[in-house]
Amino acid sequence: MLHKTDVIIIGAGPVxxxxxxxxxxxxxxxxxxxxxxxxxxxxxxLYPEKPxxxxxxxxxxxxxxxxxxxxxxIKPFEPVFHLNQQADSIKKVKDGWELTxxxxxxxxxxxxxxxxxxxxxxxxxPPLEGIEEFENKSIFYAIRDKSKFKDKKIVIAGGGDSAxxxxxxxxxxxxxxxxxxxxxFRAAPDSVSKMLELENDKKINFKLGQLTRLIGKDGNLNxxxxxxxxxxxxxxxxxxxxxxxxxxxxxxxANWGINLDENLIKVDTEKFETSTPxxxxxxxxxxxPGKLKLILSGFHEATLMAQKxxxxxxxxxxxxxxxxxxxxxxxxxxGV
Amino acid sequence: MGVIKVKDRDGGVHKLKADKGSTIMEIIRxxxxxxEAACGGCCACATCHVYVMNDKIEKLNAIDDDEESMxxxxxxxxxxxxxxxxIEYTEEMNGMELTLAPQ
Numbered sequence: 001m002l003h004k005t006d007v008i009i010i011g012a013g014p015v016x017x018x019x020x021x022x023x024x025x026x027x028x029x030x031x032x033x034x035x036x037x038x039x040x041x042x043x044x045x046l047y048p049e050k051p052x053x054x055x056x057x058x059x060x061x062x063x064x065x066x067x068x069x070x071x072x073x074i075k076p077f078e079p080v081f082h083l084n085q086q087a088d089s090i091k092k093v094k095d096g097w098e099l100t101x102x103x104x105x106x107x108x109x110x111x112x113x114x115x116x117x118x119x120x121x122x123x124x125x126p127p128l129e130g131i132e133e134f135e136n137k138s139i140f141y142a143i144r145d146k147s148k149f150k151d152k153k154i155v156i157a158g159g160g161d162s163a164x165x166x167x168x169x170x171x172x173x174x175x176x177x178x179x180x181x182x183x184x185f186r187a188a189p190d191s192v193s194k195m196l197e198l199e200n201d202k203k204i205n206f207k208l209g210q211l212t213r214l215i216g217k218d219g220n221l222n223x224x225x226x227x228x229x230x231x232x233x234x235x236x237x238x239x240x241x242x243x244x245x246x247x248x249x250x251x252x253x254a255n256w257g258i259n260l261d262e263n264l265i266k267v268d269t270e271k272f273e274t275s276t277p278x279x280x281x282x283x284x285x286x287x288x289p290g291k292l293k294l295i296l297s298g299f300h301e302a303t304l305m306a307q308k309x310x311x312x313x314x315x316x317x318x319x320x321x322x323x324x325x326x327x328x329x330x331x332x333x334x335g336v
Numbered sequence: 337m338g339v340i341k342v343k344d345r346d347g348g349v350h351k352l353k354a355d356k357g358s359t360i361m362e363i364i365r366x367x368x369x370x371x372e373a374a375c376g377g378c379c380a381c382a383t384c385h386v387y388v389m390n391d392k393i394e395k396l397n398a399i400d401d402d403e404e405s406m407x408x409x410x411x412x413x414x415x416x417x418x419x420x421x422x423i424e425y426t427e428e429m430n431g432m433e434l435t436l437a438p439q
Contacts, residue, residue: 046380118374127411127438159408181413186405210413245409247383249373293376 003107007101009115010087013041015283015298016115017065017070018285022306024077025330028313031080033087033105035120040067042117076335087122088252094334097302100329111309117250128214128310137219141238149174151234155224157211158243164191171198202252261287262294271308272301280305338430344369345436354425361420379422382410384420385437392432396423412438
């Protein structure tokens with residue numbers, strides 16, 4: 001599918017969202033791409049319930065509240081979201097850039113803004129020897145089609161919501177063993193009690209321990225080995241589903257030919273532009289002398305970046321600086 | 337000012353100056369050792385996982401629910417596992433020996 005817009009923003013965290021606002025005030029429309037299945041980046045994924053105390057004018061605001069408010073603030077500008085997909089590659093085209101996502105969505109724009117935080121969220125992979133061989137054959141980090149698990153021996157590892165939800169879900173169609181390092185779970189209380197009930201009724205097995213080794217051949221799992229205080233044990237397994245949360249990595253952006261400093265993107269502090277003109281980087285992903293990884297700094301960076309995007313998109317137009325308090329033109333855009 | 341000893345994943349031992357008020361994660365990160373600390377220290381990831389190797393472990397604040405839950409996302413968790421961001425250095429920890437957990 002091909003889309004056209006003014007600015008592509010990579011990353012739908014707080015800074016990417018606020019960029020929609022600042023770009024919107026300058027008549028620039030945005031599409032956002034994010035690898036997570038939801039909007040909000042780290043705020044929603046890592047700390048939705050944790051309070052933040054250094055957002056100007058909010059003595060205290062929860063991670064998720066901040067995102068909900070930003071979504072309300074940018075609503076008039078009708079941003080388009082492409083979630084659950086990674087920004088894979090970019091190609092120079094006549095009038096700017098063509099970006100292709102991992103779901104083969106193609107978006108054309110004049111400017112690209114990388115607001116990717118600490119990178120994209122990917123599943124945390126257990127550091128087990130030879131795990132690559134089994135991945136996507138008999139080890140899965142996400143489940144698209146559960147029918148293949150029917151009547152199979154499944155080992156689910158982890159103690160969070162994903163681990164418990166899938167344990168409870170697959171219990172009716174498969175032989176499920178849940179393995180976790182302790183008997184406490186950081187999951188919704190309902191899921192925990194359902195799982196304990198299933199265990200009590202012998203509908204699932206629970207093992208206390210941590211995975212140490214995989215046994216199998218040609219990508220087909222046979223057994224998983226675990227250890228706990230009593231020693232070492234084995235569980236027969238056709239499939240292993242590890243749920244150890246997500247981690248962040250820079251991903252394909254590293255190959256876009258932009259100057260990097262370790263895993264950060266170098267920008268100037270006037271326009272927050274990268275070494276490639278019309279590609280910008282704002283928020284935690286960028287670096288410059290004196291950089292602080294704060295949401296509020298990202299907001300400032302987004303604001304200055306937007307000014308430069310305007311001049312790229314409308315080279316013949318003069319950008320008249322106006323305040324939202326008084327400008328009738330801005331009020332119209334905001335629908336107030 | 338005190339010193340902590342940190343063993344990296346290649347077995348190298350580093351003596352790091354430790355100041356009151358910094359967390360163990362910050363001391364290790366600021367010394368340039370390979371500790372990811374993806375979330376920056378708000379106990380929202382488990383990438384500053386360390387093992388406390390000597391009896392200084394008794395001087396540490398007790399592990400709380402938040403930290404214990406985050407350790408569920410770490411691997412090779414042992415009895416002496418901690419998240420570096422949740423330990424604020426105090427003088428009593430002078431001489432503490434740590435090992436970085438595998439990544």
